[in-house]
Amino acid sequence: MERLDVKIIGRDYSLACSIEEKSSLISAVDYINNLAARIQDSGKTYTTEMLATMVSLQLASELLSIRISDDCINSNSVTFKEIKDKMDNISILIDDLI
Numbered sequence: 001m002e003r004l005d006v007k008i009i010g011r012d013y014s015l016a017c018s019i020e021e022k023s024s025l026i027s028a029v030d031y032i033n034n035l036a037a038r039i040q041d042s043g044k045t046y047t048t049e050m051l052a053t054m055v056s057l058q059l060a061s062e063l064l065s066i067r068i069s070d071d072c073i074n075s076n077s078v079t080f081k082e083i084k085d086k087m088d089n090i091s092i093l094i095d096d097l098i
Helices: 019-040 048-065 080-097
Strands: 002-008 011-017
Touching: 002 019, 011 019, 011 080, 019 048
Parallel strands: none
Antiparallel strands: 002 011
C-alpha cells in the first residue's frame, strides 16, 4: 500500500491505496473537486458538510443513471458487482479516515 496526500473540498487527507489504484484515486479526487467547484459556482453558500452532501448526491445520481448489466456483453461493460466492490473499497477508505 502507498500513502497518497490529497486535498478534497479544501481539506487535507492522507489515503492508502495500491500502486495500481493510485491513478484512479487521483482522478476521483479531481472529479470530486471539480464537482464541488461547479456547485460552489452556482452562487449559493454551502458549509463544507453541505457541499460534500451535494457532491455525494450528484455522484449517486450519475451512477444511478448508468445502465448496469450483470452480464458483460463485451469487454467494455461494467458489472454491478465491479461497481459495488469499488464503492465498498471507497467506503473502507473513508472509514479509515474517520
